[in-house]
Structures are given as C-alpha cells and as structure tokens.
Amino acid sequence: MKKTVCRYITISMLSLSCVGCSVSKFIPENQYLLNDFKIESDNKEVKPSQMNIYVRQHPNAKWFSLFKFPMYMYSASGKDSTKWVNRFLKRIGEAPVIYSREAAEESRAEIQKAVQNMGYMGAQVDLKEETDGNKIKVYYMIRSGEPYIVDQITYDIFDGKVRDYLEADSTRSQLYPGMRFDVNRLDEERQRITQLLQNRGYFRFNKDYIVFQADTMLNTYKVGLTMKLQPFQSKEKNKQEKHPQYTIRKVHYLLDADFATLSKNELKGLDSICSGGVNLYYKNKLFLRPRVLTDYNYLNTGKLYRNRDVQNTYSALSRLHILKYSNIRFEEIMQNDSTYLDAYISLSKNKNKSLSFEIEGTNSAGDLGAAASVSYTHRNLFKGSETFTIKLRGAYEAVTGLEGYTNSNYMEYGVESSLNFPEFMFPFLSSDFKRRIKATSEVNVKYNWQIRPEFERTLAAASWSYRWTKRQKATHRFDLLDINYIYMPYTSAAFDAYLDNMDKVNPLLRYSYEDLFIVRLGYTYTYNSAGATSLKTSQRNSYSIRFNIEEAGNLLYGFSKLINKHPKEGEAFQLANIDFAQYVKADFDFAKNFMIDDRNSLVFHLGVGVAYPYGNSKSLPFEKLYFSGGANSVRGWRVRSLGPGSYRGDGNSIDYVNHTGDIKLDLNLEYRTYLFWKLNGALFVDAGNIWNIRSQGIQTEGLFRFNKFYKQLAVAYGLGIRFDLDFLILRFDGGMKAINPMYTGKDRYPIVSPNFKRDFAFHFAVGYPF
The missing domain is CATH 3.10.20.310 (membrane protein fhac)
Known part of the structure; x- marks a missing residue:
C-alpha cells in the first residue's frame, strides 16, 4: 500500500515538473509569466471586487478556479506549426500570459481614477511586484484617503x-x-x-x-x-436659446417601405388611407387591418413628444409576428415659432407562412426512442398578426423490462393546434385597457394517443390563456380555462392484475388510470433579474424566481353540490358521467447565479412543490403528480426512479408509476466553468426527494413527516459537459449516488463504498438544468 502511494506521488511530481518545463519554453528570457494579481484596499467602501474591471491584463484561465489546464494544453505543443497535433493543442489551449509592466501601469492608473471618481480625490494606488522564479504576482494597493x-x-x-x-x-x-x-x-x-x-x-x-x-x-x-x-445649440452662433419643446404633428405608417429611401413626392405615389388620425402608406395591398396599427400606436398627434411613447410603440409592434422589424424616424417642422415632429414608422413584412420538420430523441424512464413532427405556421391569419400553428407528431420507443407481452412497442400520435392573438382578447374590454396591459391571448387544442403494451391512453385538451411581460424582466401567465379529458379505452389483463395487486400497496394508484375530467385555472409568475431569458447564463450576478399556482374542480364541485348534496353513484360527483379532479397545486423555484469571473460561476437552485387533492378527488391525476430523479432533479437517479421517501420499489418497469408524490423538494449546487472551444464543464451536488401527503396503503415509507423528511433526502454528485452551439446547448451529466435513502446500513452511503453499476446515472438533455 505504501509503495502504491509513493508511486502515485512520484508520478504526480514528475508530471508537474514536465508541465513547468513545457510552460517555461514559452516564456522569453528576462520576462515573467503572470501567475496572479490581487487588489487590496484600506477602505471598506472601496471594494476590491469592484476594481477588477479596470485590470487590463489577467492571468491564464483556470478550470473550476483551480487548474490552468488550457495553458498546459497550449504548452504541451511543439513549435513546429506544420504538425497537426501542435496546431490542435494551440487552438484548444491558451498561450501563457506574459507579464506587461505597461499594462499593469495602465491598470494602476485606471483603478486610481475610479477610486478618485468615487469621491476620494486624493486616492493613490501603488503597484507591487512579487516574483517567484519566472512567475510574477502583481498587487494593486489602494490608499483611498479622506472622502470629499x-x-x-x-x-x-x-x-x-x-x-x-x-x-x-x-x-x-x-x-x-x-x-x-x-x-x-x-x-x-x-x-x-x-x-x-x-x-x-x-x-x-x-x-x-x-x-x-x-x-x-x-x-x-x-x-x-x-x-x-447649458443653452440649446442653435444654428445662430453666440445666441443662447431655450431648449425647444416638440409636439407630435402627424404620424405616418409606411408598410413595406422605408422613409429613408423615399422622398415626400414618392410617398404621394403610394396608396394611402387615414385611420384614427394616422396615415397609412402601402403598395398594392394593405397586409394589416388599419385598426391594428392605430391600436399599437402610442404617438398621439397634438401631444408633447415622449421618448416613453416611442419605446411603447416599439414594444407593441414587436408583438406582431407578421413584422420582421420596425423603425421610427422623426422629421422636425417649424411653424409660427413652434416646433413639431412628424413621425414616420417603417414596417417590414415577415413571411406569412412557414413549414418545419423536427426529429428528436426520447428517453422515458430509461427507454430510448425517436420522434418526428411537422409544423405549419400562418402569422397573419385574419390580417391582425394572429399566429396560427398546427403540429403533427409521432413517436416510438422500445419498452424494456416488460414480461408476458408479445408486443413491447410504445407508439404515440398527437396533433396540436394554437391560435395566438397579439392583444388581450375578452368581451366588453375597452381599447385603452388592452393597450395598458399589453398582453397576448392564446387558444390551444390538443389530442394525444398513447399505445403501450399495457394500455391505451388518449388525452384531449383545450385551453385559453393570457401572457404579458413587464420591463423585460417579469412575465405573467394566466390560464383562464384549461380542460383536459383523459380516456382509457384499453387496459391489458396483466395490467389489470397489476393494479389489483397494487391495491394492497397503493390503493390510489388505480385512480390515475381511470377516465377523468380536469378543469383548471392557474397563474404563473416568472422574474429574471438579468432581463430577457436566454439559453446562456448571465455574465453578471443574477437571480430568477418562478411561482405557479393552480386549482381544479372547485367551481364544478360547488355547482354539483347545489344540485345534489351527495353523488348519485359512487363516491365522486361526475361531469358527463365521468369523475372530475379537484385539487390545488403550488410550485416555487429560485435560482441564484454568482459570477466568480468571466469563465467561472456558481449556481444555486431551490425547487419546492406541494399539491393537495380534496373534495371530489382522493389522489392527484397522474400528470399532476411529482417525480424525482433525472436530468433536472437529483442526477444520481434515473428519471422517475427516486422516492417517495425511502420507498425502494420492485425494479419492474411498470413500477415508475409508484415513484410519484404530492410534495417535491430539489436542492442543487453547480459550479460551471469554461473549458475550451465550445465546451463548458460543471461540478454539481444535488439533493431532494418526493413524498406523499396521505398514506398510500401499506406504503408508509413515502409519507411526509416534519421530523423525518430531512433524513430521507437523497444526495448525488457528479460531472457534466455542456456543448454550446450558440443557438442550442447540449448537456451531458454523469451523476453518482452519495446518500441513498432507499437503503439502510452501509448501502445507505454509497459515497463511501460506491458501486458504479448500481449508483451511476447518465443524462442527456438540452439547455441548462436551472
């Protein structure tokens, strides 16, 4: 054992020596490798972290803020550029940063100027250099002095x-x-x-x-x-003038024409109409209804110019998907010693129709498959920029682990259609209210048919929802009505026997596989401090919040109670002879992004969800139940394989239906770093689980208890690779179980004695996990 340890230490020392030698060959004589820099301040009001942006020269990047691996890869190359290996290592690596005293002096001067601008006009910044062989560390010492x-x-x-x-x-x-x-x-x-x-x-x-x-x-x-x-700079020199105040005189819309390329005489040659005090110029045919443009115009004639009105007009026009872009220009007019503005708003038309195809891979509880879809979009259905979309989708998966079935194929067919209106569509609402709320309305209709060896399941749904954004950071979504009809036309004898057997363990499981109506309404609030969301994380400290609440069945239950005090048949009221669900569900997500530097960040995520069935329901619909494990949860477990509580399951492929709960908790910590080229890396630690609110038969290990739930938290750790394609981020995560609440004794802590086959899970996903 001692010999093995000594051998590893020797190999490590030799590797470090080789790396040092390879880096040294790229450091010119009498020059130094910039190893690090540090900013120190004698004043708590002047924080060193605020001065980092003024440093002109930074040392080589570190993976996870520890290893200068990109520099080592570059240094491992030779100087012969004709060899592809040397070119490849230099391309994916990073050249050693050679210290520049001129850049350091510029940094010192910039930091000093920044501190003086903070009110410490007598501030001084000293530059100190500390060498160690051919490496150097630079100190910027801030002496702020007294503030003014x-x-x-x-x-x-x-x-x-x-x-x-x-x-x-x-x-x-x-x-x-x-x-x-x-x-x-x-x-x-x-x-x-x-x-x-x-x-x-x-x-x-x-x-x-x-x-x-x-x-x-x-x-x-x-x-x-x-x-x-300062006085207004007029054309007459040496004359102090008051600043002119402008009034909007006229507003002109130019459809598929640009004011910058047209003269006023050419405008007269275009077709034109006047609507709501606004002039519309167009060629051949008007592709938008005049009322649409007047409703989306905030520049009012006869009123003072306001930059806020310009921005509101841009924002409103951006909701019209038929427009490719819009541009607002102003022409100054002098009349009777008064100043006016004529506004010219150029609108460029987008493509009316489009057809797209999509192929994707699927992974449901470890079963791999493929799906294909075709979508048709019309962006101006009723000449009001209404967007109509219809999508046809088909999917296939090979189901594993099923016994007693000759057919192990899973097929899914679906059709989905939506119609989006760029305004708040609701009867008896004034145009002023619609303009203020700046919302879009959407109608969705969907039909889905699932064919599994165990059963067939169809889902028909229709919804009406509203969405609006405030200051590009907060997004609101209100689902006014969402109707789902779940129909089970076929269940196999083996699956019926399975449900009969599970009645002893989980008597509410059968409820998830019966015909059901879900009539719900909900509200979702999302806030991102970095502004508009994107696939990439923010380049500064930011946070995001998401809150969702929904309820189903309350109005139907109240109406049913008024007609009949008790259900005529069975234990639940029915709609069209089918039970309807009644529940309330709330979810909260919080994510905080700490930027360490431009290449490293630390992200924390908290996710909590609680759902409670009552009244007409004994259990939540299967689609509304929580599950844990997978690419966006505790990544040491496969999707739908963790919980509830310490429930272990029997390993059967059908057993994923038992790994569901009414309460969910996710805790995630992820360190992200830039590697090279388009690759990013991540180290993560995940914790979480799901629980039931009510006892599910003899399955008591999944019941939530305040004095016990923290002992049932599953913990995982692992490494991830992100492939950043700019428009798409592909994510590969490998997670290992650290604490497994499904076991007792030493098997409960696989971090001590890991079993790769038992404790490892691989995940492929698109986008960041949170």
Whole structure:
C-alpha cells in the first residue's frame, strides 16, 4: 500500500515538473509569466471586487478556479506549426500570459481614477511586484484617503420651464448635501434628468447639456456643487436659446417601405388611407387591418413628444409576428415659432407562412426512442398578426423490462393546434385597457394517443390563456380555462392484475388510470433579474424566481353540490358521467447565479412543490403528480426512479408509476466553468426527494413527516459537459449516488463504498438544468 502511494506521488511530481518545463519554453528570457494579481484596499467602501474591471491584463484561465489546464494544453505543443497535433493543442489551449509592466501601469492608473471618481480625490494606488522564479504576482494597493463631501448644492438653470419640471421632480433627485462627491452618482443624475425631459417634449435634449461645477473649499474636504444647464445649440452662433419643446404633428405608417429611401413626392405615389388620425402608406395591398396599427400606436398627434411613447410603440409592434422589424424616424417642422415632429414608422413584412420538420430523441424512464413532427405556421391569419400553428407528431420507443407481452412497442400520435392573438382578447374590454396591459391571448387544442403494451391512453385538451411581460424582466401567465379529458379505452389483463395487486400497496394508484375530467385555472409568475431569458447564463450576478399556482374542480364541485348534496353513484360527483379532479397545486423555484469571473460561476437552485387533492378527488391525476430523479432533479437517479421517501420499489418497469408524490423538494449546487472551444464543464451536488401527503396503503415509507423528511433526502454528485452551439446547448451529466435513502446500513452511503453499476446515472438533455 505504501509503495502504491509513493508511486502515485512520484508520478504526480514528475508530471508537474514536465508541465513547468513545457510552460517555461514559452516564456522569453528576462520576462515573467503572470501567475496572479490581487487588489487590496484600506477602505471598506472601496471594494476590491469592484476594481477588477479596470485590470487590463489577467492571468491564464483556470478550470473550476483551480487548474490552468488550457495553458498546459497550449504548452504541451511543439513549435513546429506544420504538425497537426501542435496546431490542435494551440487552438484548444491558451498561450501563457506574459507579464506587461505597461499594462499593469495602465491598470494602476485606471483603478486610481475610479477610486478618485468615487469621491476620494486624493486616492493613490501603488503597484507591487512579487516574483517567484519566472512567475510574477502583481498587487494593486489602494490608499483611498479622506472622502470629499458635498456641502451645498446650487442650480444655474436659466430656462424657467425646465426649472419647473426639475423642481416638480426633485424628490427623485440623486443629489443631497452630505453625500460623498461621487462622479458616478452625478452621471446617474444627468441620465435621470435627460430621461425626464425627453418625456416632456425635449426631443433634442441629451445629457451633455447638463454640467457640474465643483468648488473645493481650502484645507477642507467639503465641496460646493453647482449644476448648470447649458443653452440649446442653435444654428445662430453666440445666441443662447431655450431648449425647444416638440409636439407630435402627424404620424405616418409606411408598410413595406422605408422613409429613408423615399422622398415626400414618392410617398404621394403610394396608396394611402387615414385611420384614427394616422396615415397609412402601402403598395398594392394593405397586409394589416388599419385598426391594428392605430391600436399599437402610442404617438398621439397634438401631444408633447415622449421618448416613453416611442419605446411603447416599439414594444407593441414587436408583438406582431407578421413584422420582421420596425423603425421610427422623426422629421422636425417649424411653424409660427413652434416646433413639431412628424413621425414616420417603417414596417417590414415577415413571411406569412412557414413549414418545419423536427426529429428528436426520447428517453422515458430509461427507454430510448425517436420522434418526428411537422409544423405549419400562418402569422397573419385574419390580417391582425394572429399566429396560427398546427403540429403533427409521432413517436416510438422500445419498452424494456416488460414480461408476458408479445408486443413491447410504445407508439404515440398527437396533433396540436394554437391560435395566438397579439392583444388581450375578452368581451366588453375597452381599447385603452388592452393597450395598458399589453398582453397576448392564446387558444390551444390538443389530442394525444398513447399505445403501450399495457394500455391505451388518449388525452384531449383545450385551453385559453393570457401572457404579458413587464420591463423585460417579469412575465405573467394566466390560464383562464384549461380542460383536459383523459380516456382509457384499453387496459391489458396483466395490467389489470397489476393494479389489483397494487391495491394492497397503493390503493390510489388505480385512480390515475381511470377516465377523468380536469378543469383548471392557474397563474404563473416568472422574474429574471438579468432581463430577457436566454439559453446562456448571465455574465453578471443574477437571480430568477418562478411561482405557479393552480386549482381544479372547485367551481364544478360547488355547482354539483347545489344540485345534489351527495353523488348519485359512487363516491365522486361526475361531469358527463365521468369523475372530475379537484385539487390545488403550488410550485416555487429560485435560482441564484454568482459570477466568480468571466469563465467561472456558481449556481444555486431551490425547487419546492406541494399539491393537495380534496373534495371530489382522493389522489392527484397522474400528470399532476411529482417525480424525482433525472436530468433536472437529483442526477444520481434515473428519471422517475427516486422516492417517495425511502420507498425502494420492485425494479419492474411498470413500477415508475409508484415513484410519484404530492410534495417535491430539489436542492442543487453547480459550479460551471469554461473549458475550451465550445465546451463548458460543471461540478454539481444535488439533493431532494418526493413524498406523499396521505398514506398510500401499506406504503408508509413515502409519507411526509416534519421530523423525518430531512433524513430521507437523497444526495448525488457528479460531472457534466455542456456543448454550446450558440443557438442550442447540449448537456451531458454523469451523476453518482452519495446518500441513498432507499437503503439502510452501509448501502445507505454509497459515497463511501460506491458501486458504479448500481449508483451511476447518465443524462442527456438540452439547455441548462436551472
């Protein structure tokens, strides 16, 4: 044993020596490899992490903030560029960063300037170099000194109307006596005032018209601050003018025409109509109804120009899928010493129709298969940018682990159709309300037919929902009505026998395989602090929240109670002689992304879900039950193979129906790092499980108890690879069980004595797990 350990230590030391030698050959004589840098500050108000952006030269990237593997790969190459191996290693690796004193001095000066702009005008930054062989570590030492404080604020604004606007909005000012003389805060105030005035008709106003004059008092750290409004720069030199205030005179829409390439005479040659005070110019045929454009226009004639109205118009037009892009230009008009704007809004038409094909791989509880679909889209069905989509889908999987069946094929056929309206569609609503809420409406109809060896299952669904976004960060979805009809036309004798046998273990399981109506409504709120969501993670610290709540059956149950106090037959009220579900369900997800540097981040995720059946239901519908394990949960387990609680199951392929619950908890921690080329890596630790609220027959190990649930948390760890294709992220994760609540004794802790065949799970997925 000792010899083996010594051998590993010797090999490791030799490997490190070889790496050091290979790196040294790329370091010129009398120069150094930039090994690291550190920023130190003597003031808690000046945080070193805020100064990292001013450092011009960074050391080589580290995988997981530990290993400079890209540099080692580059250094393993030879200098002969004719060999493909050398070219390949240099392409996927990273050249050693040779220390530049000029870049370090520029960084020192930039940091010093940044600290001085924070109000520490006497701040100094020292540069210290520490060498170790052919490596160097650089220190930036910040000595901030005393801050300068704003003692008094005065205003020099000769334009009375502008002064009135600023006084009326003074409560939102960023400036006050006693504040630190922070140049960044002054710039924020300039931006605020610019935005204020641009929404009060000042089309030509920009922040350069606002200047600050600072007067430092002798032998003190106090500053007298004066904000001055510069006069408008007119064509007549040396003449101070007040800033002009513009009023919208006319609004013109140009459909499939660009104002920049057309003269006014050419506009007269186009077909035109006037609707709602807006002029529409078009060629040959108007592809949108005039009312649509007037409803999506926020530039009102006769009112002051507001930049907010311009942005609202852009935002509204972006909801019209028939448009490829839109562009708004203004022409200034002088009339009787008054200033006006004529707006020209150019709209470019998108393709009306499209046809797409898609092929995908499927993985259900470990059974692999393939699916194909074809979709047809019409983006302007009723000339109001209504988007109609119909999709046909077929899938096949080879089901494994079934005994007693001659046929082991799983087939699925489906058709889905949707119609999206770019406005809030509901009777008796005013146009003003629809304009304010800025919502889209969607109608969905779906039919799905599943053919398994054990049973056939059909699902028919129809829904009406609304979606709207606020400030590009928060998204709301309201499902006004969602009707699902589940019909089981066939179950095999073997499956019926299985359900009969499971009645002793889980008497509510049969409920999941009966004909059922689900009439639900729900609300979903999603917030992402980084703005519009994308496949890639944010390049700064961010967080996201998702909350969903839904209920089903309450109105039907109340109506049934009014007609009949008790069900006529059976234990549940029925709709069209079919039981309907009654439950309430709530989910909460939180994810926090901590950016360590531009190549490394740490992501934490918490997911909690609770569903409770009552009234007309003894159990949740199968589609609404929670499951654990899989690519987006505890990755040491296959999908639908964990829980509830410490329930182990019998390993039968049908047993996945028992691995369901009413409560779910997911805890995930993932360290993400950039590797090379288009590859990213991840280290993760997952924990979680599912539980039942009510006892399921003799299956008591899955019952949720406050004094016991934390002992039933499953824990997994593993490695992942992400293949970033820009438009798509392919994810490969390998997870190992660390704590397995299904077992007792030493088998409960496979992290101590792992069994690869028993404890490993591989997952392939698209996109990040959270």
